[in-house]
Amino acid sequence: MFRDLFSTQDLAASTLVLVGRNSERLQRAERVASLLNRKSGAGLKIESTTDWRTALDGAEFVVHSTAIERNRLWRLDFEVPRKFGIRHTLGENGGPGGLFFTLRTLPVVFDFVREIERRCPRALFINFSNPESRIVLGLGQYSRIRCVGLCHGIFIARHHVASILGLPDERVDVWGAGLNHFQCLMQIRDRETGADLYPLLREKEKSYDPEVEPLTRDLFRGFGYWLGCGDGHVGEYLSFGWEAGEGGYNFGWDESERAKLDQLIDDVLSGRAEIPDWWLMPSGERAVEIISSVMHNRRRLIESGVVYNQSVIPNLPASAAVEVPLMADHAGVHPVSLGPLPDAIAKLMTIQIGVQQLAVEAAVHASKELALQALLIDPVVNSATAARSLLDELWDINRPYIRSCI
Numbered sequence: 001m002f003r004d005l006f007s008t009q010d011l012a013a014s015t016l017v018l019v020g021r022n023s024e025r026l027q028r029a030e031r032v033a034s035l036l037n038r039k040s041g042a043g044l045k046i047e048s049t050t051d052w053r054t055a056l057d058g059a060e061f062v063v064h065s066t067a068i069e070r071n072r073l074w075r076l077d078f079e080v081p082r083k084f085g086i087r088h089t090l091g092e093n094g095g096p097g098g099l100f101f102t103l104r105t106l107p108v109v110f111d112f113v114r115e116i117e118r119r120c121p122r123a124l125f126i127n128f129s130n131p132e133s134r135i136v137l138g139l140g141q142y143s144r145i146r147c148v149g150l151c152h153g154i155f156i157a158r159h160h161v162a163s164i165l166g167l168p169d170e171r172v173d174v175w176g177a178g179l180n181h182f183q184c185l186m187q188i189r190d191r192e193t194g195a196d197l198y199p200l201l202r203e204k205e206k207s208y209d210p211e212v213e214p215l216t217r218d219l220f221r222g223f224g225y226w227l228g229c230g231d232g233h234v235g236e237y238l239s240f241g242w243e244a245g246e247g248g249y250n251f252g253w254d255e256s257e258r259a260k261l262d263q264l265i266d267d268v269l270s271g272r273a274e275i276p277d278w279w280l281m282p283s284g285e286r287a288v289e290i291i292s293s294v295m296h297n298r299r300r301l302i303e304s305g306v307v308y309n310q311s312v313i314p315n316l317p318a319s320a321a322v323e324v325p326l327m328a329d330h331a332g333v334h335p336v337s338l339g340p341l342p343d344a345i346a347k348l349m350t351i352q353i354g355v356q357q358l359a360v361e362a363a364v365h366a367s368k369e370l371a372l373q374a375l376l377i378d379p380v381v382n383s384a385t386a387a388r389s390l391l392d393e394l395w396d397i398n399r400p401y402i403r404s405c406i
Helices: 023-040 070-083 095-119 132-142 153-165 198-205 214-223 231-237 251-270 287-296 343-365 368-376 384-401
Strands: 015-019 045-049 061-064 124-127 146-149 172-179 182-190 300-308 321-329 332-335
Touching: 015 023, 023 045, 023 251, 061 095, 061 287, 070 095, 070 251, 070 384, 095 124, 095 132, 095 231, 095 343, 095 368, 095 384, 124 132, 124 287, 132 146, 132 300, 132 321, 132 343, 146 321, 146 332, 153 172, 153 182, 153 198, 153 300, 172 343, 182 198, 182 231, 182 343, 198 214, 214 231, 214 343, 287 300, 287 321, 287 332, 300 332, 343 368, 368 384
Parallel strands: 015 045, 061 124, 124 146
Antiparallel strands: 146 300, 172 182, 172 321, 300 321, 321 332
């Protein structure tokens, strides 16, 4: 967000309020923001507070990116189901892990949202937190605030197909629709000529390195369309996803990268290091582009966003959270319909929508009974006995965070 906020002058004279629970880390973030603001001439007014409620007063945009004990609990989301024989890929957005991520995250989201409804009801809520689909689905069902979820999965999918095609990413234009981390690339075209690249992709994929995204490519051969943004993410939604690998998330790498960034920040703030050039280059995320488009009424296409369906994809349930292209302007964000999905793909995704809907209901009502039902209909869960056992253990672990949202 800092990279995008401070690499544009579009938001000059706006107030950026940083919010955090740890005052020491919050002050550190504010120092970084002030440094980049001066260096770039972005012209923002920067404030910070540990009182997130007052930060909402008069807000026009709320950017949400929170997780509860992210790595510790996510690791348990992955390891506990495996102990009972569940074979899964990441334990984040699908399967048992997706359920418990939902159970502990939605109550926090609704704390924020109820205050938004009171203090800044016209604000646009921009969500980066996982599980994206379930957060947007919950807000679509139980709130009237304006919201959109953002994910860079569409760009990961584009990179994969561009690599197979032997073309630079920027030469390939993709149009996707479906679920978060499970989009169907409805069109793949040459950005310069407009040519349909699907025939070339089908041909080149046959001889491409078989070790690269084998699950996604099996689905490509079976359904005729490229799905999702990598085997780990797509595999979360499928009973056979584990066939492409069940190693889980690389927590060691994650923690190492965070430590490196922390050290770099300390070095820059202390004067031991210069500001890296990339700190003032756009990140490729789209939150600031949406904010600028809404503020300045610039009608802009945003490649992908998660929204409440309401028939944007006509052959998926209206009460689903879907990921589709968007238009952003002064009136907000407007989903762009690419029409119905291919029939078999719509049926495949509808299975997962039912799982997500039950998980949201379980979280909103703090219901262990509904949580069990969400597990029993999840294609990743292959044993009712395992479902009950992992539910008991993970429910106890997450009990401090599970509470009714209504």
